[in-house]
Amino acid sequence: MKPIQIIATIGPATKDTDVIAAMIRSDMSIARLNFSWGTHDEHRQFVKSVREVAKAAHVTVPILQDLSGPRIQQGAGHTFDSEVTVITEKDIADVKALADLEIEYVALSFVKDAEDVADLRTLLVEVGSQSKVIAKIERQEALDNLDEIIAAADGIMIARGDLGDAIPIETLPFVKKDILKRCNEAHKPAIVATEMLTSMIDSTDPSRADISDITHAVLDGASATMLSNETAVGTNPVKTVEVMRKVVDEAQRHTNVKVASF
Numbered sequence: 001m002k003p004i005q006i007i008a009t010i011g012p013a014t015k016d017t018d019v020i021a022a023m024i025r026s027d028m029s030i031a032r033l034n035f036s037w038g039t040h041d042e043h044r045q046f047v048k049s050v051r052e053v054a055k056a057a058h059v060t061v062p063i064l065q066d067l068s069g070p071r072i073q074q075g076a077g078h079t080f081d082s083e084v085t086v087i088t089e090k091d092i093a094d095v096k097a098l099a100d101l102e103i104e105y106v107a108l109s110f111v112k113d114a115e116d117v118a119d120l121r122t123l124l125v126e127v128g129s130q131s132k133v134i135a136k137i138e139r140q141e142a143l144d145n146l147d148e149i150i151a152a153a154d155g156i157m158i159a160r161g162d163l164g165d166a167i168p169i170e171t172l173p174f175v176k177k178d179i180l181k182r183c184n185e186a187h188k189p190a191i192v193a194t195e196m197l198t199s200m201i202d203s204t205d206p207s208r209a210d211i212s213d214i215t216h217a218v219l220d221g222a223s224a225t226m227l228s229n230e231t232a233v234g235t236n237p238v239k240t241v242e243v244m245r246k247v248v249d250e251a252q253r254h255t256n257v258k259v260a261s262f
Contacts, residue, residue: 002261004248004261005029005224007191008065008241010046016066021053024242030262031061034232035090036068036078040097049099052226062104062262064134067091068107078145080109080139080162086116093122099127105262107134107157112141113177114152123179134191135177138162150186155262157226160194173216180221189223189260196225197244201234206243214244218251223259232261 008014009021009032010061011109031050033043048065054061070081070088086108095106106129108120113171120133134144134152139162150156158179164172176192184192197208217225225248231237 001252001259003027003029003257004218004252004259005009005223005262006034006224006241006244006248007193007224008237009034009226009228009230009232010050011229013048013112013233013235013238014231015042015049015172017049017053020049021057021214023231023239023241024054024057025058027245028061028237028241030064030138031209032064032066032226034066034228035094036066036071036073040094043098047089047098047103063101064105064107065094065098065103065131066107066136067094067109069136071109078162079165086112087119095123095129096127099129103129105133105134105155106131107136109136109159110139110142110162111135111149111153112139113145114148117149117152117248120261143167143175146182147186150183150188155191155223155260156183157191157193160192164194171174176217177220181218183219183223184257184259187260189262190221191224191226192217192220192222193226197227197230197240200236200243201230204236205238205249211247214247215251218248219255219257221257222258223261 007030019252070084072079124131134155134157135149135153136159138159146250158176197210198212230240
């Protein structure tokens with residue numbers, strides 16, 4: 001089986017090339033750019049840095065452009081505006097701003113149905129991009145239309161933060177498990193995201209709960225696990241990637257589930 005992929009978010013804590021190089025050596029598979037924050041110039045520099053370091057290391061590290069969607073920031077948290085289109089004017093500007101960089105993946109936030117995925121594909125064609133589309137599952141409408149979204153997208157991201165706000169929190173582990181099952185049946189790769197190693201944002205040691213969470217994501221059939229604030233702003237980004245790799249590799253030794261890769 002191919003190794004479980006690790007997606008790490010590039011941000012202020014990981015913008016330097018020496019840190020990016022260390023994360024690549026620790027087996028970061030995909031670099032994520034979070035477009036809820038930062039400027040176009042900053043993100044373009046992130047892409048340049050990742051590709052220069054990856055080329056020097058003779059490896060390929062694809063870029064994932066994660067669009068913010070109809071997000072409404074509320075202090076440290078956020079919600080979304082259900083009255084506006086899923087692809088916002090900001091999203092359109094963000095896609096256009098990086099279209100010439102041949103980004104490998106674009107993630108669409110707050111997808112509700114397959115039509116949203118089709119709309120993003122249309123936009124990508126219009127700007128000359130061949131990026132693949134990752135549909136983020138984080139609202140009830142997406143669960144209602146899950147099979148058609150899986151069929152329409154190139155991959156799925158289970159964004160547990162917003163999804164956990166949209167459904168009873170105690171059901172989240174079972175919903176995650178069901179989404180992974182359906183993705184595997186459809187031979188589509190799936191990312192489990194949000195708060196996977198938050199215990200390491202300010203510490204060199206992971207919590208036992210985080211280790212168990214990552215392990216169950218792999219056992220349930222995740223193709224990839226994602227680090228967000230842990231690497232974007234955390235104090236131990238490289239160590240966090242190292243720990244993630246050890247845990248997913250060990251978990252994969254205890255399962256024979258074959259998952260699709262990005």
